[in-house]
Amino acid sequence: MSKQATALPLVDLNADAPCCPPLATRRIPAETAAVLAPAFKALGDPVRLQLMSMIASADGGEACVCDLTPAFELSGPTISHHLKTLREAGLIDGERRGTWVYYRARPGIMRQLAGLLATE
Amino acid sequence: MSKQATALPLVDLNADAPCCPPLATRRIPAETAAVLAPAFKALGDPVRLQLMSMIASADGGEACVCDLTPAFELSGPTISHHLKTLREAGLIDGERRGTWVYYRARPGIMRQLAGLLATE
């Protein structure tokens, strides 16, 4: 349930400190782009962007799938698929507790992405 | 050359002030997600992420296609296609000056995206 994209080279997506200077400050190396692009890609779908926001802004920092699914006019498998995509991009982490599954945001990678886009 | 995604409702991608509170503060409305997701999607390709960085970090704030293309092992049409994608996402703006075409980053939307991801 906490499966990670396996082999995260050179860039630590969980670090608190920014991995790299803003995109506009210095040209991103190809390896960095290869690691970070999938995270942006995962956020590049309206449903996943909303899911991400619902999870990150949820009370207690976590959201139950049972609360996420009915917020969309989409089938359960489709929501599950989007959550898997976010998970494999390293943006969220899921945990089963009894009957329900809860997801929480991984703050490290969010900081990496925000730092990269910073214009300062 | 400065074609825009036409009809930007509710959210002004060029504004200097953030359009909305961070993703983790309040749940993003569907309309906002629909407007912002395409920008993340455009950044969700390693080549485009590098292009974006090369343009945004270039001397004078602009980069010539003639300098961008040879930086990748890709055909001219492919680079041109990626630049068009970034353009249509509102991330860059192109201008022809004589023989060459120059692209520059649109700082407003970058701020919107960074603000949305801010964890504060």
Next chain:
DNA sequence: AGTCTGTCTCGACAAGCGTCGAACTAGATG
């Protein structure tokens, strides 16, 4: 006008993605 160079458009192709229903698994509860 002719030509050369830089960039874009077009058409094609394989690969990837979003969606669904059906079938499956994990826990809870009878």
Next chain:
DNA sequence: CATCTAGTTCGACGCTTGTCGAGACAGACT
């Protein structure tokens, strides 16, 4: 054990995307 519910996985379907080569277009320079 039987059954019910919450989520996930699987297989399939059409649509989108990344890539290319061929050709078109725009300026510069003979």
